Amino acid sequence: MSQPRPPTTASVPTGKAQESGPVEMVELHRRMTAHLFPAFSSEDERFLALALCGEAGELANIVKKRWRDGVDMTAEAREEIADIHVYLALIAKCFGLDEQGINDEVVRKLRKVMERHNL
Numbered sequence: 577m578s579q580p581r582p583p584t585t586a587s588v589p590t591g592k593a594q595e596s597g598p599v600e601m602v603e604l605h606r607r608m609t610a611h612l613f614p615a616f617s618s619e620d621e622r623f624l625a626l627a628l629c630g631e632a633g634e635l636a637n638i639v640k641k642r643w644r645d646g647v648d649m650t651a652e653a654r655e656e657i658a659d660i661h662v663y664l665a666l667i668a669k670c671f672g673l674d675e676q677g678i679n680d681e682v683v684r685k686l687r688k689v690m691e692r693h694n695l
Contacts, residue, residue, distance in 0.1 A: 601662060602669060621670040628663035631656055 605618045618624070635656040642649045668678060 601665060605662060605666060618666050619670060621667055624663050624667045624670065628660065628667065631659040631663060635660065 602618050609617065635653065638649045638652050638656060641647060642653075665675070668674070
């Protein structure tokens with residue numbers, strides 16, 4: 577069973593006066609997991625890596641069902657991909673990596689593959 581899905585922005589009740597405006601994904605995840613996994617957090621790369629593997633497994637199961645049964649699993653895939661995105665972003669934060677640096681690395685790697693294949 578997957579964990580609750582935190583949006584990237586939202587108003588989150590805290591038991592205090594209602595907050596409004598954007599709340600960062602990291603803060604939402606911290607709040608969500610604080611009571612579920614008190615020994616872990618949005619900063620424990622071990623927990624995050626295992627959670628990422630679990631979400632990737634759920635996505636693989638959706639792909640299997642779509643392939644095997646020919647059913648539309650678009651909404652379910654969107655949810656699992658969002659979960660994977662959250663965990664990748666949190667793991668990157670553990671390593672001090674930002675989104676732009678990761679995007680630059682993706683472009684560098686794709687160019688390297690293209691050069692290797694003379695594309």
